[in-house]
Amino acid sequence: MFTKDRKYRSYDVVVGMDRGGQRAHLKNLGLLTEDMKKPFIGIVNTYNEMHPGHFHLNEIVKHVRDGVWAAGGVPFEFGTISICDGFAQANLGMCYALPSREVIADSIEVMTEGHRYDGLVLVGGCDKIVPAFLMAIARLDLPAIVVTGGPMLPGRYKGKDYATYELKEAAGKVQRGIMSEKELEEMEGCLSPTAGSCSMMGTANSMSVVAEALGLTMPGCATAHAVEGIKRRIAKASGYKIVELVNRGFRPSSILTRETFFDAIKVAMAVGGSTNTVLHIPAIAHEVGIKITPEDFERLSSCTPYLVKIKPSGQHTLKDFEDAGGVPAVMRELGDLIDVSRMTVSGLTVGEITAEAKNKNSEVIRTITNAYSNQGSLAVLKGNLASKGAVVKQTAVHPTMLKHRGPARVFNSEDEAVIAISGGKINQGDVIVIRYEGPIGGPGMREMLTATSYLVGMDLANVGLVTDGRFSGATRGPVIGHVSPEAAIGGIIGLVEEGDEILIDIPQRRLELLVSDEELERRQKSWKAEEPKIKKGYLQRYMHWVTSADDGAFLKSE
Structure with a gap:
């Protein structure tokens, strides 16, 4: 005893x-x-047989376990769910993708508190899993390290690098008759070549970058690819480090300050991060009592240079980014814009990490003096159509479409819009409005990737899209999401009628329905909420407790 x-x-x-x-x-x-005298370390493993970003994680976890044992701890592995957004696309499954974030965070809390772990290593990747990890870490405030699963290698087809989102665009080309179904099938066999998250700056890799920028991973973790030896070494080092953090009494709250979140936003904006960061970072900050708003994203993006242009915004791949120096090199280039005195779980300050970093390819990671733009990837638009804000990835919009005015084409679901787009019923200059797809109306705030990919594939480059749903990080073009308030709670987007003129002005941050206040008041009086699409199960509960997109779409506690 x-x-x-x-x-x-x-x-x-x-x-x-x-x-x-x-x-x-x-x-x-x-x-x-x-x-039993040693610290007990919980290892969260989101391994999943039907998930390319996760089916390699048992091996990664083995190296974490080795590190824990070597450092004098006892590892206890447990699992939680991990939805692949790729499989959930264009079907009811996407309604469950964003809500799964809350389930993952809650399940980690339940296991950790129930079994009284002393520290955590959280191993996983992809869109909702990494944000959920960060929410759980912030909520529990126990020693913790994230090991992101890593990107897959880029797909190669006919001598060029591709990412999986380009298959949806290719489907549009087949519709137009400029690509054969056989070529599409050949392409399918090439574009998901290894384990790992999709090889683009989508939400998965954007949030891995955020995790590293917050200081909750070992240096270089975000871009270390799933199949590389360096990922295994990082895993083992993380297992070793967590025991040290437990013995030191480290608490994530000691580094998760408002300024830390601001720095993470700047890094995300510098690398062309996904619009979904505007949902996830506020939700993480909420867990430590910090309110991050769309206005914070707008302010920080407007003063952060755009340094890294990765697919879908550019032609570089995540492998190019890693080879150029990854997140540490970007933070070095940002210089005084980042607080280098901040501590990280590695035991090094940001300054100590960036001092050792090198920018090995200044075309992939540009310097501030040679930035693609003096503004970051995201812009927050406001106007009568989005009084609480809407989000666009401005760095993925062609200059000719930064300002656009056109007639509304109104749809009450993405499915209706996709039928119209693929059926040739959308014209150049139109502004597609997809509503009742918000956190409540969806429910679950589906991604509109199928609709946006068809627009690219059908060569409808001069068509805008406005939605209270959200987008995949793979989306590009003049497409605006997170419109708040959403249609389901009486937002103006629910009052738009076919043919109404809509103004999109990204430089001036405006999103306006060009209809008089008197007419909107008349429409408001006759508006009735749509019947809920889901009337049982988790989503029925979710829609009653979820907050608005501009708050982060997290679940209210009361």
Whole structure:
């Protein structure tokens, strides 16, 4: 027997005459009495057989476990869910994608508190999983390190690099008759070549960048590819480091300050980060009592240079980005825009990390003096159509479409819009409006990737799109999402009628429905909410508790 002479939470389980049953269970699992004096480390493994970003994670976790044992801790692996947004696209599954973020965060909290782990290593990747990890870390405020699963290698087809989102654009080309179905099938066999998150600056890799910028991963983790040896070494180092963090009494709240979140936003804007960062970063900050608003994104993006242009915004790949120096090199280039005194889980300050970083390719990671733009990737638009804001990836919009005025083509779901686009019923100059796809109306705020990809594939470059839904990080073009308030709660987007003129003015940050106030008032009086699309299960509960997109679409606590 041993006494509770050290401050490990896990001693709640193993110390005391009345804990004999717990110790018996642990001995049954193979632990020695001496092991029970060591810190217990929970390892979150989001391995999933139907997920290219996660089916390699058992191997990654093995290296984490090795690191924990080597450092004098005891690893305990447990799993949680991980939806692949790729499979959820264009079907009911996408309604569950964003809501899965809350389930993942909650499940980690439940296991960690129930088993009294002393620290966590969270292993996973992709769109909602990394944000959920960060929410759980912020909420629990226990020693924790994230090991992101890493991007897949880029797909190669006919000698060029591609990412999976380009298959949807290719489908539009087949519709137009400029690509054959056989070529499309050949392309399918090439564009998802290895394990890992999709090889583009979509939400998955944007949030991996954010995790590293927040200081919650080991340096270089975000861009270390899934199949590379460096990912295994980072995994083992993370397992080793977490035991040190537990023994030091590290708390994530010590580094997750408002300024840290601001720095992470700047890094995301510098690399062309996804519009979904505007949902996820506020939700993470909320867990530590910090409010991050769309206005913060607008302010920070407007003063952050755009340095890295990766697919879908440019032609460089995540592998190019890694080879050029990754996140540390970007933070070095940002210089005084980043607080270099901040500490990270690695035990190094940001300044110590960036001092060792090198920009190995100044065309992939540009300098501030040679930036693609003096503004970052995102812009927040406001106007009568979005009084609480809407978001656009301005760096992925052709200059000729930064300002556009056109007639509204109104659809109450993405499915209706896709039928119209693929059926040739949308004209150049139109502004597609897709509504009742917000957090409540969706429910679950589906991605509109199928619609936006068809616009590209059908060569409808002069068509705008406005929605209270959201977009994949793979989206490009004059497409505006997160319109708030959403249609389901009486937002003006629910009052738009076919043929109404809509003004999109990205430089002036305006999104206007060009209809008189008197006419809008008349329409408001006759407006009725749509019947809920889902009337049972998790989504029925979710729609009653979820906050607006401009808040981060997290679940209210009361």
